[in-house]
Amino acid sequence: MFYREAGKLVGSFGKDRRMLPLLEDRWLAVLFVAFMYFVVTALASDYMFTAILIPIMVLGVATLGLNIAVGYTGQLSLGTAGFMCFGAFSAFNLILRIDWMTIPLAFFLSGMIAGGVGIIFGLPSLRIKGFYLIVSTLAAQFFAEWVFNAYPWFLNYTSSGVVSLPMHHYRVFPGQENTPFNAAFWNSSQGRYLVTLTVTILLVLACKNLVRSNTGRNWMAVRDMDIAAKVIGIPVAKTKLMAFFISTFYCGVAGAMYCYCYIGNLDFMIFNLRRSFLVMFMVIVGGLGSILGSFLGAIFVYAWPIVITRGSDFIFGGGAIDTAFIENNSKIVVGTIIIVLLIREPGGFAALWASSKQKLRVWPFAQ
Amino acid sequence: MDYAFFIEVLVGGLLSGIMYSLVAIGFVLIYKSSGVFNFAQGTMLLLAALTFVSLTERMVNFWVAFAITLMIMVVLGIIIERTVMRPLANQSLLSLFMATVGLNYFLEGLAQGVWDSAVHGVNLGISNDPIFLIDKFPAMGLDIIISYFDMAAAGIAGLMILGLSLFFTFTRTGLSLRAVSDDHLAAMAVGIPLSRIWAIVWAVTGVICLIAGLLWGDRVSVSFTLTSAVLKGLPVILIGGLTSIPGAIVGGLIIGASEKLGEIYVAEWIGGQGIEHWWAYTTALLFLMVRPTGIFGEKEIERV
Amino acid sequence: MNSPDNKKSILVLKDISLSFKGVKAITDISFNVYEGEICSVIGPNGAGKSSMLNVINGVYIPQEGTITFDGKEFTKMKPHSAAVMGIGRTFQNIALFSGMSVLDNIMSGRNLMMKANFWEHALNIGRAEKEELEHRQAVEEIIEFLGLQSIRKTPVASLAYGLQKRVELGRALAAKPKMLLLDEPMAGMTMEEKLDMSCFIQEINRNYGTTIVLIEHDMGVVMDISDHVVVLDYGKKIGDGAPDEVMNNQDVIDAYLGVSH
Numbered sequence: 001m002f003y004r005e006a007g008k009l010v011g012s013f014g015k016d017r018r019m020l021p022l023l024e025d026r027w028l029a030v031l032f033v034a035f036m037y038f039v040v041t042a043l044a045s046d047y048m049f050t051a052i053l054i055p056i057m058v059l060g061v062a063t064l065g066l067n068i069a070v071g072y073t074g075q076l077s078l079g080t081a082g083f084m085c086f087g088a089f090s091a092f093n094l095i096l097r098i099d100w101m102t103i104p105l106a107f108f109l110s111g112m113i114a115g116g117v118g119i120i121f122g123l124p125s126l127r128i129k130g131f132y133l134i135v136s137t138l139a140a141q142f143f144a145e146w147v148f149n150a151y152p153w154f155l156n157y158t159s160s161g162v163v164s165l166p167m168h169h170y171r172v173f174p175g176q177e178n179t180p181f182n183a184a185f186w187n188s189s190q191g192r193y194l195v196t197l198t199v200t201i202l203l204v205l206a207c208k209n210l211v212r213s214n215t216g217r218n219w220m221a222v223r224d225m226d227i228a229a230k231v232i233g234i235p236v237a238k239t240k241l242m243a244f245f246i247s248t249f250y251c252g253v254a255g256a257m258y259c260y261c262y263i264g265n266l267d268f269m270i271f272n273l274r275r276s277f278l279v280m281f282m283v284i285v286g287g288l289g290s291i292l293g294s295f296l297g298a299i300f301v302y303a304w305p306i307v308i309t310r311g312s313d314f315i316f317g318g319g320a321i322d323t324a325f326i327e328n329n330s331k332i333v334v335g336t337i338i339i340v341l342l343i344r345e346p347g348g349f350a351a352l353w354a355s356s357k358q359k360l361r362v363w364p365f366a367q
Numbered sequence: 368m369d370y371a372f373f374i375e376v377l378v379g380g381l382l383s384g385i386m387y388s389l390v391a392i393g394f395v396l397i398y399k400s401s402g403v404f405n406f407a408q409g410t411m412l413l414l415a416a417l418t419f420v421s422l423t424e425r426m427v428n429f430w431v432a433f434a435i436t437l438m439i440m441v442v443l444g445i446i447i448e449r450t451v452m453r454p455l456a457n458q459s460l461l462s463l464f465m466a467t468v469g470l471n472y473f474l475e476g477l478a479q480g481v482w483d484s485a486v487h488g489v490n491l492g493i494s495n496d497p498i499f500l501i502d503k504f505p506a507m508g509l510d511i512i513i514s515y516f517d518m519a520a521a522g523i524a525g526l527m528i529l530g531l532s533l534f535f536t537f538t539r540t541g542l543s544l545r546a547v548s549d550d551h552l553a554a555m556a557v558g559i560p561l562s563r564i565w566a567i568v569w570a571v572t573g574v575i576c577l578i579a580g581l582l583w584g585d586r587v588s589v590s591f592t593l594t595s596a597v598l599k600g601l602p603v604i605l606i607g608g609l610t611s612i613p614g615a616i617v618g619g620l621i622i623g624a625s626e627k628l629g630e631i632y633v634a635e636w637i638g639g640q641g642i643e644h645w646w647a648y649t650t651a652l653l654f655l656m657v658r659p660t661g662i663f664g665e666k667e668i669e670r671v
Numbered sequence: 672m673n674s675p676d677n678k679k680s681i682l683v684l685k686d687i688s689l690s691f692k693g694v695k696a697i698t699d700i701s702f703n704v705y706e707g708e709i710c711s712v713i714g715p716n717g718a719g720k721s722s723m724l725n726v727i728n729g730v731y732i733p734q735e736g737t738i739t740f741d742g743k744e745f746t747k748m749k750p751h752s753a754a755v756m757g758i759g760r761t762f763q764n765i766a767l768f769s770g771m772s773v774l775d776n777i778m779s780g781r782n783l784m785m786k787a788n789f790w791e792h793a794l795n796i797g798r799a800e801k802e803e804l805e806h807r808q809a810v811e812e813i814i815e816f817l818g819l820q821s822i823r824k825t826p827v828a829s830l831a832y833g834l835q836k837r838v839e840l841g842r843a844l845a846a847k848p849k850m851l852l853l854d855e856p857m858a859g860m861t862m863e864e865k866l867d868m869s870c871f872i873q874e875i876n877r878n879y880g881t882t883i884v885l886i887e888h889d890m891g892v893v894m895d896i897s898d899h900v901v902v903l904d905y906g907k908k909i910g911d912g913a914p915d916e917v918m919n920n921q922d923v924i925d926a927y928l929g930v931s932h
Contacts, residue, residue: 013807014800076461124652128659131404131464135605135651142645150642206793213792213799214778214785221768221779228766231728232846233754233783242789273598277468284465289770324479331476338469342462343454 005361019208036197041190049189050262051306056299057200058257063282063294064207065250070280071288072216073243074223075125079137080251080279082144085271087114087252088259089154092266095169096156102171103186107199107256114252115245122244126237141276148268155266163266165259192261199257203250207291210246219243220289284338287348296349300337305330375512376627382517384623385524386586389579390600391607391615392527393572398609399548400568403452403463407471409594411573414478415440416580416589420487433577440573448569453562475594487589520582524616527578531612540567548610599626599644602651608664617662618651625650678705680739681850681882682727687736689722696722697733698906704850704899709876709883711893711914714903715926720886721763723903724852727884728753728760741849755783759848761839763855763886769828773819773838774810776827780845781806813841817871833864840871851875853885857892865889869896894918902926 003024010016020026044053062084069077090110095101121140125133148154155163170186172195177183185191210216218239221229226236259266278301286297305326312326345351390408397405418439422432451466497512535541546554547564555561580589603622607614629646660666682704689697697719704710712720725731727738729748738745740756753760759780768776785806787798814823817837822830827838836856843851856872857865873896875881887893893900893914900917902910904926910917917923 013804013811017800017803017807074461124656128655130460131609132605132655132659132661132664135602135648135655138601139645139648139652142648146642146645209795209799210789210793213795213803214782214787215789215792217771217775217779218782220770220775224768224770225766227730227750228762228768229779230750231730231754231760231766232780232842233751234779235751246789273595277472280465280468281472284469328476328480331472332480333476335469335471335473335476338472339451339466342458342466342469346458346462 017212019205019212033201037194041194044193046189049193052303054189054193054196054262056295056302057196058254058262059279059282059302060295060298061200061203061257062251062254062279063286063298064203064291065247065254066279067283067286067288067290067294068207068210068219068250069243069247070283071290071293072211072223073219073240073247075122075240075243076131076134077137077244077247078134078273078276078280079121079140079144081255081271081273081275082137082141083114083118083248083251084255084258084275085144085148085268086117086248087111087255088266088271089148089268090114090252091256091260092163092165092169093154093156095171100174102173103169103195103260104172104199107253110256111249111253114255115249118244118248118251119241122241122248125240125244138273141273145268145272155268161267161269165264165266169260187264196257196261199253203253204291207250211291215239215242281334281338285334285341285348287350290348290350292353293348293350296353300349301334304333376631377624378513379517380624380627381620382514382521382623383627384603384619384621385521385616386517386579386583386619387599387603387622388615388619389520389524389527389575389582391603391619392524392531392612393575393579394600394604395607395609395612395615396531396572396575397568398604399612400544401452401463401547401551401565402460403467404460404609405572406464406467407447407474408572408576408600409598410471410474410478411440411443411576412580412583413589413594414443414474414580415573415577416584417478417482417487419577419581420584420589421482424487436577437574440577441570444569444571444573445566448562448566452565452569487584516586520586523578523582527575528612528616540564544568599647602647604661605651606654606661608661610665611661611663614661614663621654622647622650678708680704681706681741682884683739684723684727685737685739687723687726687733687738689719689726689731689733696906697726700736700903700906700908702901702908702911704882704884706882707876707880708898709872709885709896710899710901711897712884712886712901712903713888713890713893714909717905718903719906720903721854724760724854724884724886728758728852754846757846757849758852759843759846759850760852761836761843761854761856763858765832765835765839767827767835767839767842770826772824772826773830773841774814774823776838777810777813777841777845778806780842781810783846810841810845813844816874817841818867833860836860836868837871840868844875847879848881850882850884853883855886855888857887857889865892872896890918 003022005022008022010021015021020029040048040053062080065083066077066080069075087110090113091106094106094109095103117140121136124136128136149161152158155161167183167187170183170191172181172186176186181191186195211219218229218234219242221232221234222236222239222243229239230236255271258270263270282297282301283294284297285300286295287293308326308329341348345355347354390412393408393412394405397403397408415436419432419436422435423429427435447470451470452463455463455466497514535545543554543559543564544567546557546559547561551561554564599622603618604615605618606621607616607618626643626647629650630643633642633646654662658664680703683701684703685701687697687700688695700719700723712723714720722731726733727740727748729750729752732747736746738748740748740753740758743756745752768779771779785802787802791797791799814820817840819834819837819841822834827835830838840853840856843853853872857868860868869892872883872885876883897914900910900912900914901908902917902920902923904922909926910920910923
């Protein structure tokens with residue numbers, strides 16, 4: 001609608017394969033990233049960072065991870081929060097116990113550890129199919145909930161069960177102490193935002209690359225018809241395990257980010273079954289098998305209660321509607337939206353976005 | 368090793384496992400007839416219990432309350448079938464499952480909104496006293512204790528199974544249900560009214576939810592923790608096979624027994640309480656690795 | 672037409688028997704398929720033809736018998752090994768990947784030739800891009816050959832049946848197979864589409880030397896393009912030879928006309 005998409009021809013397969021084939025799209029992407037890095041960092045309020053931007057990105061990454069397993073590879077996983085838990089605890093213990101560990105490295109390693117756990121709990125998928133498979137990821141979920149509670153070593157023997165992450169954990173690069181980018185900076189809401197933003201962008205790019213490559217095709221083949229995939233030579237077992245590995249890698253990093261960048265505490269109670277379901281809702285609402293959808297779903301499911309609270313405060317004055325009502329209301333609304341979406345638009349918000357774009361392209365002519 | 372104690376734990380586990388089977392049967396019914404994995408089963412159970420409890424707390428007679436709740440559950444079941452399942456009938460099973468997950472969330476919000484989080488008690492008049500087998504049957508020489516309540520629950524569950532089996536085998540509707548569960552396109556082709564059957568199934572499930580909800584409510588009291596106790600119904604049906612009612616019983620026995628045994632004998636070694644959830648799922652996982660569609664479940668043959 | 676005398680067998684089936692829970696689908700079938708020929712497997716419905724193909728590429732495992740492909744003998748084949756050895760396959764009820772486009776479906780046929788690992792894919796470094804472009808080039812040749820250019824980015828689920836069958840053929844071709852198993856490639860097609868498909872099959876056989884085994888009901892097509900015909904009925908082989916011989920075989924005629932035997 002704003003710029004012409006038709007008639008833009010490409011001259012080579014390389015150009016056809018690009019993530020953003022249109023020049024205007026690429027400019028928009030660059031501007032968007034620049035905006036997020038410079039303008040938002042300078043101007044946004046603390047509230048914006050801590051309550052809106054950071055959680056949405058973190059949850060978006062978790063949703064992306066789950067989408068890889070469920071949306072792209074068709075393997076049902078209900079253990080998302082459990083894998084996030086593994087990631088969070090790995091990151092904490094790595095930073096705590098290894099002097100030279102930095103946050104980026106810790107995040108990466110915790111993702112790898114979560115990925116390893118994911119492979120273990122993904123092994124049953126080689127033998128078990130369909131709904132029966134949820135038993136494996138649910139086992140992972142409950143195991144995660146138990147193991148970090150049962151062995152206080154993981155929490156560094158903190159008696160209260162919640163560890164407040166100390167300032168000195170925020171080591172992003174060696175030798176940062178004497179620069180303006182020291183631990184205090186990285187622990188501030190701006191610093192955390194920048195870390196989250198960078199990690200999110202890198203993970204989204206990696207995911208996009210994976211999805212449009214042979215790996216992504218293998219995933220989707222296994223999802224669509226694994227017998228046919230086997231017949232054409234796709235190593236189904238390896239593909240499934242790879243999907244679990246990468247999916248839980250993303251969830252693990254999201255878990256680490258959740259603790260370090262979002263809430264600033266390490267608390268295993270938050271990584272419960274409810275949260276796994278919440279992320280599953282984000283995937284369904286956003287759209288299975290869509291990167292954009294993962295973030296749209298995260299935004300909707302996370303932000304809905306906030307919108308209601310803020311909206312009602314605005315309309316009726318502060319504190320007019322109490323939190324319990326909001327909580328129940330958001331459950332009812334999200335539940336209804338899921339059902340309605342599945343009936344009308346199984347592709348979720350991502351599909352709605354695509355079809356609205358199509359309508360805008362031909363506007364004011366009809367479809 | 369104290370054999371009497373072992374048997375006591377085992378028997379206790381088996382009996383409590385029947386309680387899980389009660390939940391599982393509802394799952395199986397719906398899955399069998401429509402292929403839908405009804406995730407909202409637990410919340411429906413809770414709703415049944417809450418409705419009943421609200422009525423009895425307002426001094427409504429037990430049986431009247433039972434009848435009213437029954438009607439409400441049946442109506443709820445039919446509404447769910449009509450508004451959620453029917454429009455989604457031709458979509459993938461994954462979508463249907465997701466819909467029940469959404470439904471579950473919806474019903475939870477509804478329940479929390481209408482009732483608060485207070486804990487309610489249900490008194491079914493079934494005694495909670497322990498039975499001392501050594502006193503009742505001294506000849507057996509078993510110095511063990513069994514819970515009267517669990518036995519009564521097992522008895523009720525048994526009656527329910529019997530009723531359902533008779534229903535499925537000997538009535539027209541039961542036969543139609545089995546046809547629908549086998550192949551619903553074929554059932555349509557021979558003139559079986561699909562949506563009426565599905566409505567019946569959901570209504571019957573509502574009844575099962577009520578009975579199970581009441582028994583559970585008496586056992587652990589009615590509150591939102593009920594839904595998580597009920598989550599154990601999942602490994603039960605996964606072990607037994609999603610399409611098998613006998614499987615639900617066997618699965619319940621296995622999970623119940625392994626849970627209690629695990630709690631007593633294993634928990635000390637690996638240091639920690641609260642292993643029950645993942646223990647149950649791991650047990651189910653091990654069984655599934657040997658029989659990927661459950662002990663009595665149907666094997667799906669993929670035709671290319 | 673080629674005679675079996677001086678030809679090498681690329682596929683030898685010996686005494687294959689297959690049953691499903693007591694129902695015998697295939698009973699003691701043996702035949703050879705010669706390298707570079709087009710061999711049609713025909714027979715009335717339920718004769719066991721699709722099951723035979725499924726046995727050859729490992730989707731079903733026979734209770735008895737051996738399969739020898741390209742000199743190597745197996746009692747049971749695995750689908751993955753069949754693909755690696757160069758056996759390609761299309762299916763009666765189209766087995767395309769419904770969530771992907773035409774291009775992606777055919778590209779997935781090249782997966783055995785792609786060596787990059789997932790790190791290279793994720794970071795788009797190393798062999799990832801290079802392989803992708805290389806194989807895209809090869810796949811585009813197949814797309815051109817099959818006339819699918821205009822629909823290459825269309826999701827296959829929205830294509831007409833005849834086009835889907837073509838895409839499936841393309842996917843099987845992409846792997847550069849030594850032998851292609853085609854299960855009723857022309858079922859449900861119009862005269863024109865059948866003509867196109869026959870031309871494709873013959874060209875594939877001529878240009879790439881691919882051996883073709885196909886299940887087909889249209890006798891006209893069978894007589895036209897086959898070098899060798901095998902007839903099955905009730906799970907048993909009742910005819911095996913050049914098209915003319917087989918067509919004049921009384922047993923075959925009886926089977927098709929439904930004479931009780």
